[in-house]
Every structure is written in C-alpha cells, then in structure tokens.
Amino acid sequence: MNRKKQFTEGLITNNPVLVQQIGMCATMAITTTLFNGIGMGLSVLIILTCCNVVISAIRKIIPGEIRLAIFVVVIAGFVTIVDMLLKAFVPALSEALGVFIPLIVVNCIIIGRAEAFCQKMPVKDSFFDGIFQGLGYTCVLIAMCVVRELLGSGRFGGGLIDVANGFRFTLDGTGAGIQIFPESYGASIMTLPFGGFLTLGLLIAAMQYALKKAEDKKAKKAEEKKEAEK
Amino acid sequence: MNKIVKLALVLFAVSAIVAGVLGVVNELTYPVIDAQKQAKTAAAFASVLQADRFDLIDFSNPDFPTVQTVHKAEGVGYVVTSTFSGAQGNITLAVGVDNDFKCTGISVIEHSETSGLGANAASTGEVGVNFRKQFVGQDESIALSNAGGSIDALTGATITSRAITEAVATSILAVESLS
Numbered sequence: 001m002n003r004k005k006q007f008t009e010g011l012i013t014n015n016p017v018l019v020q021q022i023g024m025c026a027t028m029a030i031t032t033t034l035f036n037g038i039g040m041g042l043s044v045l046i047i048l049t050c051c052n053v054v055i056s057a058i059r060k061i062i063p064g065e066i067r068l069a070i071f072v073v074v075i076a077g078f079v080t081i082v083d084m085l086l087k088a089f090v091p092a093l094s095e096a097l098g099v100f101i102p103l104i105v106v107n108c109i110i111i112g113r114a115e116a117f118c119q120k121m122p123v124k125d126s127f128f129d130g131i132f133q134g135l136g137y138t139c140v141l142i143a144m145c146v147v148r149e150l151l152g153s154g155r156f157g158g159g160l161i162d163v164a165n166g167f168r169f170t171l172d173g174t175g176a177g178i179q180i181f182p183e184s185y186g187a188s189i190m191t192l193p194f195g196g197f198l199t200l201g202l203l204i205a206a207m208q209y210a211l212k213k214a215e216d217k218k219a220k221k222a223e224e225k226k227e228a229e230k
Numbered sequence: 231m232n233k234i235v236k237l238a239l240v241l242f243a244v245s246a247i248v249a250g251v252l253g254v255v256n257e258l259t260y261p262v263i264d265a266q267k268q269a270k271t272a273a274a275f276a277s278v279l280q281a282d283r284f285d286l287i288d289f290s291n292p293d294f295p296t297v298q299t300v301h302k303a304e305g306v307g308y309v310v311t312s313t314f315s316g317a318q319g320n321i322t323l324a325v326g327v328d329n330d331f332k333c334t335g336i337s338v339i340e341h342s343e344t345s346g347l348g349a350n351a352a353s354t355g356e357v358g359v360n361f362r363k364q365f366v367g368q369d370e371s372i373a374l375s376n377a378g379g380s381i382d383a384l385t386g387a388t389i390t391s392r393a394i395t396e397a398v399a400t401s402i403l404a405v406e407s408l409s
Contacts, residue, residue, distance in 0.1 A: 032346065058244075061240070062240070063236070063237055063240060065237060066237050066240065066241050069241055070240070070241060070244050073241070073244050073245050073248050074244065074248065076248070077248035077251060077252060080252055080255075081251070081252065081255045084255055084256060084259040084263070085255070085259060087259065087263045087266075088259035088262035088263050088266070089262070091263075091266050091270075098342055099342070153346070183355075188346050188347075188386075191346035192344070192345075192346060192347075
C-alpha cells in the first residue's frame with residue numbers, strides 16, 4: 001500500500017473529522033485550549049494505532065458475528081490503559097479532559113477504522129493508518145483549539161506554554177499561555193459548545209471548498225489534455 | 231450449538247486477556263494515582279487553613295449529609311470537605327473554618343463544571359482567585375449578593391456559585407455543631 005497516499009488521506013482527503021465526519025463529540029467538547037487539543041489528539045493517536053495493530057493481527061481468528069463486540073473490548077482495554085497512565089503521570093491533562101478520555105471507547109474514529117480498514121488489511125498498513133488518521137484528527141483539534149482559544153480568551157497555547165519566566169513548555173498544564181489580547185475582551189461563547197459547533201462547521205466548509213476546488217482543477221486539466229490530444 | 235459455544239469462547243478469551251492486562255496496568259499505576267490524590271488534598275488543605283497538621287476526626291451527623299470528612303488542626307480550626315451537586319456534576323470542596331466559625335478559605339478539589347463558566351470557581355486564574363477570596367472571613371449567614379449576601383456570583387455560573395456558597399455555609403454549621 002502506498003504510504004504517501006495513506007498520509008494524504010489521513011490528513012486531508014479522507015480526514016476523519018473534516019471529511020469522514022466522525023468523532024465530532026469530543027472534538028467540539030474539549031478544543032478550548034491547546035493543551036487539551038494536543039493531549040486529546042495524541043491520546044487518540046496512540047489508542048487508534050494500538051487498536052489498529054491488535055485488531056489487524058487477530059483479524060483472521062475473529063468470527064465475523066462477534067467482531068464488533070471484540071473490537072469494543074480491545075478498544076475499551078486500550079482506552080482504560082491510557083486513562084490510567086494519564087491519571088498517574090499527566091494528572092493535569094486527565095483532569096482537563098475529564099470524561100472525554102473514557103469516552104474515546106465510543107469514538108467512532110477508532111471503531112470506524114477497525115471496521116473499514118483493519119479487519120481487511122495487514123498489520124503494517126493498519127499501523128500506518130492509525131498514525132496518519134490519528135495525525136489528521138490531532139491537526140483538526142489543534143486548528144480548532146487555536147481559533148477558539150484566541151477568540152474566546154485571547155490566548156495562545158494555554159496550559160502548554162509559560163512565558164512568565166522566559167519561554168518554556170509546561171507539561172503539567174500550569175502555563176498561562178501567551179496573552180494576545182485581554183481575556184475580558186474575548187467572546188467567551190467561543191469556548192462553549194456553541195463556539196465548537198461554529199468553528200467545526202466553518203472548518204468543514206473550508207475543507208469541502210478546498211477539496212472541491214482541487215477536484216475541479218483536476219477535471220479541467222484532464223479535459224485540456226483531452227482537447228490537446230484531439 | 232457448537233458455533234455459539236465457539237463464539238462465546240473466543241469472546242471470553244479476548245475479554246480475559248484484556249482484563250488481565252488491565253489488572254497489571256492498574257497494579258502499576260494505582261499507587262501513583264493514590265499518592266497524587268493525597269498530595270492534592272494536602273495542598274488543598276494547606277491553601278484553606280494555615281496549620282502544621284490536620285487530624286481526621288469522627289463526624290457522622292445525619293443533618294449534614296454532604297459533609298465527607300472533618301479534619302481538626304489543633305488550636306487553629308477545622309477543614310471540612312463536602313461533596314454536593316453543582317451545575318454539571320458533583321463538586322468536592324475543602325473549606326477552612328477557624329475557631330470563631332469564620333471561613334478561612336475554600337479550595338475546589340474535584341468538579342466537572344462548564345469550562346470557562348463554572349470551572350472558573352476552581353481556576354488558578356484571576357477570576358477564580360478573586361471568586362474564592364470573597365469567602366474568607368464569612369460566617370454561616372453567607373449568601374450570594376442577589377440573595378442579600380455579599381458574594382458576587384461567577385459570570386454565567388449562578389448555579390455553581392450558589393452551590394459553593396451553600397456548601398460553605400453548611401461546612402461552617404457542621405463545625406459549629408461540633409462544639
């Protein structure tokens with residue numbers, strides 16, 4: 001399988017959130033600070049990759065009738081492991097994401113990829129599919145976080161970047177972020193679910209527009225080539 | 231019939247393996263998580279009442295169902311933790327009370343309030359610090375400003391603010407009931 005094609009599919013042409021439109025609930029709920037977005041994105045990436053590999057590895061011994069039940073058990077297992085590890089070693093993130101870490105169990109991206117991809121594909125392809133789809137998801141989360149955090153509270157990199165004593169990254173979520181304009185001027189509605197819907201809707205629209213344009217261009221080129229051949 | 235047995239066995243085997251792995255991971259992470267919880271509670275106690283040590287005392291009064299624990303700091307006062315419902319879920323709050331039954335500070339230990347609104351009650355930002363500062367020195371007659379008291383509610387989070395204010399009053403009354 002073509003890795004480059006898999007990469008563009010995960011990040012752009014078949015992006016889990018913007019094109020497949022799955023895994024939207026957490027996307028809207030947690031994208032309020034960059035810290036949350038990156039944390040959630042990486043958690044999903046790790047869980048997705050692990051699940052993809054395991055499901056692909058056991059795809060031949062899973063009876064078709066109970067495949068969904070087995071997928072859910074495997075997914076729930078990895079999610080719980082990540083949940084426990086986060087609680088133990090990155091408690092600030094676990095607190096910020098709250099119930100949305102356990103809820104990755106029912107995140108359609110993971111079961112969707114298991115059903116649509118891993119149960120038919122070899123382990124290696126499934127592994128890269130997990131990485132690329134996870135990256136695609138993370139990128140969307142980061143984009144939404146940046147927009148919502150900036151408009152909602154006038155900040156960039158809340159929880160992750162500390163500028164009080166020189167520039168440094170904080171992994172314990174204590175960094176205040178870079179204040180671009182005073183917090184009280186922010187439209188705090190952007191940090192609420194409403195802002196999530198708005199940002200996500202506009203992002204999806206922009207993505208569809210870009211994809212459509214690219215397609216039109218491709219079609220036009222093909223037509224020109226045809227004309228020239230005549 | 232054989233088929234059903236086979237399906238059940240496969241599902242059982244997968245579940246058993248996953249459960250085993252989870253058991254191991256839990257064994258490894260539980261002590262760390264527990265230590266963190268204790269450190270967090272200790273930090274919350276230290277931020278609401280200045281004392282060298284806190285001794286858990288027996289408190290079981292059916293009039294105060296929300297009160298979870300009461301710690302006594304000899305000669306200084308008490309720290310009451312209570313769990314009650316906020317706007318979205320349960321809030322666990324530590325309240326420091328001195329020997330004159332005045333609040334010495336509050337700290338939110340656990341909550342699931344709306345980010346940007348009710349969650350400000352626990353935030354380390356200016357909004358949260360100023361909100362919590364208002365409780366210092368209050369007695370059991372504490373109330374929100376719209377109910378005749380002097381506590382300004384958090385913007386857009388009246389339910390959270392009211393729940394916390396009531397919990398502080400309850401905590402003070404709980405300490406009063408001790409003497």
